[in-house]
Amino acid sequence: MGNSVSFADPQIEQARVTAAATLLQKHLDPRGPADAILIIVLTTVYAVTSTAVVYMLFHRNYPPIRCKSPLLLAAIVVCSMVWLVGDLQSNGHVQLQGTALENCKAFGLWMRIVLGVLTVSALWAVRAYGVLRVFRSSKPFSGRGMYVLLCLFFVHFAVFGIVTQALGPSKTMSYVRPLDVCNLSPKVLTVSLTTIWVIWAGVVVLSWMARNIKTSFSETRETVFGCIVVFAILTCVTATMYAAPYYPFSVRLRVMSTVVDHVATNSYLWLVMAKPVFNCMFCREQYLDRWMATLIEDGLELQYDVDCGGRDNTTTVCPTEDGHSQPGCSTPDPCPAYSAEPLTAPAGNAISWPTLHISHPPPPLPAKAPARARFW
Known part of the structure; x- marks a missing residue:
């Protein structure tokens, strides 16, 4: 395959190899086919994931999709793509010289860290907290507590970004x-990794609190799986960054670092959205009937913000003229039927009021139901 798929300038790469050997006595692997293939593969993966998320947004009123919070998943995908751009720049996969990518703070700090990995982690934490609110406290997914949590994350990340932007490049990047x-400052690296670890530790706590909650479609198991994958990756990435601070010089280490980040992110996304998206495409009504039947059996219609009325798979039975029953007729009028004797003018001045014969008693007032989920 040679260098035919490489996006790097051979002269610049040779100069980099010489500079690394002269200044740092380090071996540097030049950018080559492995970096180019990585860019092509991850771009394709995100194109497929983005297409699925756009499909979810167009069909967000489909109940199995709506309960997966499609707007939140869309935000995660957008931030993950921003994170990818920052990773490609910071991990040394693309040429920086003579391009806008020389602005390390814009791409390495803001896109990779603040708007990338920190925001993606925060959004997954928000989703875990939302699942706990809906299924443990019977509160709406989008309530005051959710907005307070989002504001706390936003303020923390904004302060981090503004402070690092104000400091000199030698102290940050x-x-x-x-x-x-x-070159990323060790102090900024430590603060970033600590924040990520704290966020995902919070997700673990939320998952532990939700361990005995009854759900119909494995929401708590999704969160547990995500925590296992993320902690494995965090351990790997943290060890790599501290044990091999010059990992962008090694083609194996820089490719591994970028791949594990984004394969894990996309795996978690597809774990959440694959089943409803596939069934919405290929067996929409059949899956919806099974999905609602599961909700009715579990008694979780309100938590999933679904009205299962009219989908109870019963057959309307109506009487025929000979007194027998005939299935499949039209649904009778839901209003109570009544008959009344006509008003007559009897002898004298007294008025005889009609007698009402109620054939169906009025239904009892429903009990106060818990708040619906109102997923994003």
Whole structure:
């Protein structure tokens, strides 16, 4: 395959190899086919994932899709793609020299860290908290507590980004021209990784609190699976960044670092949305009937914000003229039927009021139901 799929300039790459050997006595693997293939594969993966999320948004009123919070998943996908751009720049997969990618703070700090990995982690934490609200407290998914949590994340990330932007490049992230890479300060790295660990530790706590909650479609198991995958990746990435601070110089380490981040992110997304999207495409009504039947059996219609009335798979039976029953006729008028004797003018001045014969008693007033989920 050679360098035919490489996006790098051979002269710049040779200069980088020489500079690394001269200045740092380190071996540097030049950018080549492995980096180009990585870019193509991950771009294709995100194109497929984005198409599925756009499909979810167009069909967000389909109950099995609505309960997966399609707007929140769309936000996660957008932030993950921003994170990918930052990873490609910071991990040394693309040429920086002579391009806008030389701005290490814009791509490495804001896109990779603040708007990327931190925001993606925060959105997954918000979803885990929302599941706990809906199924444990019978509260709406989008309530005051959710907005308070989002505001706390937003303020923390904004302060982090503004402070790092105000500090000098040598204290945060700087561009090293001879090596054509961005150098991240150890202090910023420590703060970033600590924040990520704290967020996912919070997700673990929420998952533990939700361990005995009854759901119909494995929401708590999805969160547990996500925590296992993320903690495995966090351990791997943290060890790599501290044990091999020059990992962008190694083609194996930089490819591994980027791949595990984004394969894990997309795996978690597809775990959540694959089943409703597939069934909405290929067996929409049949799956909806089975889905609602499961809700009725579990008694969780209100938690999933679904009205199962009219989908109880019963057959309307109406009497025929000979007194027998005939299935499949039209549904009778839901209003109570009554008959009344006509008003007559009897002898004298007294008025005889009609007698009402109620054939169906009025239904009892329903009990106060818990708040519906109102998923995003």
